Amino acid sequence: MGFAEILELYGANYAKAVFETMSMTFVCFCFAMAIAILITVLRVSPIKPLRIVGDLYVQIFRNIPGVALLVVVAYALPNLKVVLPWKTCVEVTVVLLASAFGSENFMTGINAIGVGQIEAARSIGLTFGQTMRKIVIPQALRSAVLPMTNLLIATMLSTSLGSQVPLNPQELTGLVSYITTRSTGAGIVPFVISALCYAGTAVLMGVLGNLIDKKVRVIR
Amino acid sequence: MSAHVTSMRDALYEAPGPRTKRLTVIGTTISLALVAVGAALIVRQFYITGQLDAAYWSFFTEWNTWRYLLEGLVGTVRVALVAAVISLVLGVLLMFGRISSFPPLAVLSRVVIDFFRGVPSLLLIYFFFLVVPQYGLQLPSFWMITLPVSLAASGVLAEVFRAGVNAVPKGQTEAALSIGLTPTKTMLRIVLPQALRIVVPSLISQLVVVVKDTTVAYVVSYPDLMQNARVLITTHDSVVSVYLVVALIYILINFAINQLSIAMARRSGNPIISRETENPT
Amino acid sequence: MNAETPVIELRHVDKHYGSLHVLKDINLSIRAGEVVVLIGPSGSGKSTLCRTINRLETIDSGEILIEGQPLPQEGKELAQMRAEIGMVFQSFNLFAHKTILDNVTLGPREVLKTPKDVAEKEAMELLARVGVDAQAAKVPAQLSGGQQQRVAIARSLAMHPKAMLFDEPTSALDPEMINEVLEVMVELAREGMTMVVVTHEMNFARRVSNRVVFMADGQILEEGAPDQFFDHPKTARAKDFLDSIRGH
Numbered sequence: 001m002g003f004a005e006i007l008e009l010y011g012a013n014y015a016k017a018v019f020e021t022m023s024m025t026f027v028c029f030c031f032a033m034a035i036a037i038l039i040t041v042l043r044v045s046p047i048k049p050l051r052i053v054g055d056l057y058v059q060i061f062r063n064i065p066g067v068a069l070l071v072v073v074a075y076a077l078p079n080l081k082v083v084l085p086w087k088t089c090v091e092v093t094v095v096l097l098a099s100a101f102g103s104e105n106f107m108t109g110i111n112a113i114g115v116g117q118i119e120a121a122r123s124i125g126l127t128f129g130q131t132m133r134k135i136v137i138p139q140a141l142r143s144a145v146l147p148m149t150n151l152l153i154a155t156m157l158s159t160s161l162g163s164q165v166p167l168n169p170q171e172l173t174g175l176v177s178y179i180t181t182r183s184t185g186a187g188i189v190p191f192v193i194s195a196l197c198y199a200g201t202a203v204l205m206g207v208l209g210n211l212i213d214k215k216v217r218v219i220r
Numbered sequence: 221m222s223a224h225v226t227s228m229r230d231a232l233y234e235a236p237g238p239r240t241k242r243l244t245v246i247g248t249t250i251s252l253a254l255v256a257v258g259a260a261l262i263v264r265q266f267y268i269t270g271q272l273d274a275a276y277w278s279f280f281t282e283w284n285t286w287r288y289l290l291e292g293l294v295g296t297v298r299v300a301l302v303a304a305v306i307s308l309v310l311g312v313l314l315m316f317g318r319i320s321s322f323p324p325l326a327v328l329s330r331v332v333i334d335f336f337r338g339v340p341s342l343l344l345i346y347f348f349f350l351v352v353p354q355y356g357l358q359l360p361s362f363w364m365i366t367l368p369v370s371l372a373a374s375g376v377l378a379e380v381f382r383a384g385v386n387a388v389p390k391g392q393t394e395a396a397l398s399i400g401l402t403p404t405k406t407m408l409r410i411v412l413p414q415a416l417r418i419v420v421p422s423l424i425s426q427l428v429v430v431v432k433d434t435t436v437a438y439v440v441s442y443p444d445l446m447q448n449a450r451v452l453i454t455t456h457d458s459v460v461s462v463y464l465v466v467a468l469i470y471i472l473i474n475f476a477i478n479q480l481s482i483a484m485a486r487r488s489g490n491p492i493i494s495r496e497t498e499n500p501t
Numbered sequence: 502m503n504a505e506t507p508v509i510e511l512r513h514v515d516k517h518y519g520s521l522h523v524l525k526d527i528n529l530s531i532r533a534g535e536v537v538v539l540i541g542p543s544g545s546g547k548s549t550l551c552r553t554i555n556r557l558e559t560i561d562s563g564e565i566l567i568e569g570q571p572l573p574q575e576g577k578e579l580a581q582m583r584a585e586i587g588m589v590f591q592s593f594n595l596f597a598h599k600t601i602l603d604n605v606t607l608g609p610r611e612v613l614k615t616p617k618d619v620a621e622k623e624a625m626e627l628l629a630r631v632g633v634d635a636q637a638a639k640v641p642a643q644l645s646g647g648q649q650q651r652v653a654i655a656r657s658l659a660m661h662p663k664a665m666l667f668d669e670p671t672s673a674l675d676p677e678m679i680n681e682v683l684e685v686m687v688e689l690a691r692e693g694m695t696m697v698v699v700t701h702e703m704n705f706a707r708r709v710s711n712r713v714v715f716m717a718d719g720q721i722l723e724e725g726a727p728d729q730f731f732d733h734p735k736t737a738r739a740k741d742f743l744d745s746i747r748g749h
Contacts, residue, residue, distance in 0.1 A: 043229065044229045044232065046233050046244055046247075047244065047247045047248050047251050048248060049248060049251040049252045049255050050251050051229075053251075053255060059471070059475055060471055062478075063428065063470070063471040063472075063474035063475050063478065064467055064470060064471050064474075065431070065432035065433075065434075065435040065446075065470050065474075066432065066435070067435040067436055067438075067446060068435055068446065068463070068466060068467045068470050069467065071446075071463055072463050072464065072467055075459055075463065076459050076460045076463045076464065079269060079271060079459050079460045080265050080266065080269050080271060080460060081265070081269050107229070110228050110229065110232075111227070111228045111229075113228060113597075114228075114594075115228070115231040116590060116592050116593075116594035117594050117595075117596055117597065118231055118232060119557055119588075119590070119594060120588075120590060120594035120595070120596070120653075120656075121596075122234070122555075122557065122580075122583060123555055123557065123583055123586075123587070123588035123657075124583070124584060124587070124607070124608035124612065124656065124657065124660055125580045125581060125583045125584025125585075125608060125612040125660065126580065126607075126608070126611060126612065127576075127577065127580045128232075128233075128234075130611050130612075131232075132232075134596075134607060134611065135596055135598075136232065138598055139597065139598045142598060150495055153337075153338065154495065157338075157339070157340040157341075158340070159340075160340035160342040160343055161342070163342055163346075164342075164436075164439075172343075173340060173342050173343045173346065176343065176346050176350065177346060177350060180346075180350040180351070180354075184354075185354065186354070187351070187354055187355075188347075188351050188354075191343070191346065191347050191350075191351050194343060195335070195339045195343060198338055198339045198340060198343065199334060199335050199338035199339050200338075201338070202334070202337065202338030202339075203334055203338060206334075218597050218598045219597070219640055219642040219643070220597055220642060234556075234575070235556075235559040236575065237573075237574030237575030237576070237579075238574065238575075239575055239576065240575050240576075
């Protein structure tokens with residue numbers, strides 16, 4: 001089947017799939033960032049139990065395979081009386097995975113600052129709060145732009161987990177399976193369209209991320 | 221002179237005075253209580269849904285269960301190792317293409333690298349599972365999972381290798397050229413070996429991604445750990461305990477690999493270059 | 502506090518790092534306008550001593566008094582006390598993400614609550630005084646070491662400190678940049694700033710200091726006027742040390 005034929009039959013599906021993938025990506029990324037900030041605050045706090053909880057969270061969700069987490073959320077949780085709609089299962093999985101890496105990125109940003117600046121801030125009379133607000137957080141955020149861009153791309157790629165549960169409308173990966181089972185002889189076209197959507201967006205995100213990074217990066 | 225090196229998250233805080241010490245103790249006690257309550261609530265949920273019943277956990281005391289899981293793990297390891305080797309070779313080749321001074325090759329390599337970095341491995345698996353058979357080629361399920369996983373990893377590895385090559389001091393190349401080595405020999409005998417040594421921790425950490433990608437093997441019906449877990453689930457009708465145990469196994473394996481990578485990075489002083497740290501384009 | 506009260510006073514200060522006894526019964530008194538130079542072999546505890554004065558390092562026992570008041574241990578009181586004692590570090594420690602001007606105005610604006618335009622005007626005067634006003638819009642990474650250190654001095658001066666601590670201010674500088682920083686410090690001393698300087702620069706000590714304090718193994722072994730110390734050291738340890746650095 002040709003490109004034009006596939007688009008004629010499934011153009012609307014593709015439009016919906018692109019929307020599904022991209023909207024899931026951005027929604028999940030925002031939630032992941034919020035949780036990452038919270039987890040980082042825990043990990044950076046002077047209270048040991050909170051640090052342990054934060055570190056444990058990161059170790060669990062950066063080491064667990066996406067599929068393993070998805071099946072726990074979608075198939076194991078219902079047996080614990082926690083039943084979520086399919087799409088929410090995917091989103092929860094993606095958010096948990098991304099938030100762990102997000103926290104790692106923030107920690108890397110904080111570690112890049114150096115003790116010296118903290119001591120200098122103290123010696124001119126800045127309080128802990130002022131030091132965090134004026135010195136630590138701005139630099140951590142500005143150093144985290146490139147890693148966070150990569151995380152955004154990784155989040156988009158992990159929305160492909162949606163192909164493993166019944167989603168309606170499908171996202172871009174699930175759609176390939178859907179079309180191939182429906183139209184025999186569809187060939188390579190459905191795959192190519194989905195792949196180009198992903199790769200094209202990834203390149204775009206990378207370019208934007210680089211631009212932002214060039215503007216805000218802290219030169220050391 | 222400060223004799224000790226503290227990690228930044230400790231350096232954020234000063235040596236506490238008496239008031240701060242009191243507040244920290246109070247905060248620690250409260251948070252311990254909260255954590256305990258949280259853990260208790262989770263255990264309680266397990267209890268009231270009957271998930272703590274012996275029926276769901278007793279088969280884990282049988283050797284047969286673990287043997288079956290181990291067989292699955294062997295499948296995972298096979299896919300991971302073969303995919304790792306292929307992606308290493310491909311990654312190096314793609315890196316050479318990317319840095320070559322022949323523009324069409326450089327551009328093509330760049331496109332291929334960006335393609336494999338920008339496409340989910342699940343989609344690549346569908347390519348081998350759904351698309352390739354349509355053209356008459358039915359690959360064994362092992363290759364249907366191993367090839368896409370290695371292709372996806374090769375894109376990231378190409379960039380890791382490139383960062384490694386760039387990290388080799390320029391002086392090395394200059395010195396090699398000045399004693400008469402050709403550019404090719406310089407790359408192969410001086411730069412590449414050093415670059416490889418620099419990126420070893422990064423390569424190990426990328427192995428974690430490969431292991432994670434293998435979990436989609438069930439799509440192509442290849443018997444890996446995830447797949448065997450499903451059989452156990454149907455055999456013993458126990459979803460929660462099996463999935464949790466298997467998830468824990470994966471977490472421990474990947475955690476161990478990451479710790480190895482960190483240990484090697486600490487020993488060699490080289491940073492870990494990963495998808496997260498490298499330039500997106 | 503009257504004119505007699507020392508600006509900085511350490512009484513029987515002791516400090517251990519684990520089993521290492523890094524400060525042994527330190528007694529030191531610094532009057533207003535005095536320039537005191539701390540010298541000694543590395544590991545002698547002179548940097549540690551300097552850093553205990555504004556509590557970047559803690560002490561195990563003894564007292565530290567600033568203008569007769571005990572050094573606060575935490576919180577707002579400590580921050581306020583620190584605002585009155587400037588510190589210049591060996592590695593400059595300028596705020597990497599801020600321009601030179603912002604580096605100097607941050608303290609006055611946040612701590613002294615100085616309005617922005619007043620703070621910037623004063624900052625530009627200070628930067629001109631140390632000779633780096635042309636770099637005001639740049640970021641620290643764009644400046645040489647000597648320029649960065651002079652900005653660091655301006656940053657401390659912007660807080661109108663009662664005293665300034667210098668922890669090996671020129672040790673991380675290339676030789677040709679050491680003088681530009683020392684010149685600024687000489688000017689400060691001539692203007693009457695109370696200074697505690699940890700340094701190896703003997704000429705500076707001779708020119709400008711009122712008192713040289715020689716430390717080794719965590720103890721103050723000798724103190725005295727610079728000429729008297731450099732020409733006629735009393736202890737054998739001091740003699741050996743001076744010989745070893747005179748070598749070059």
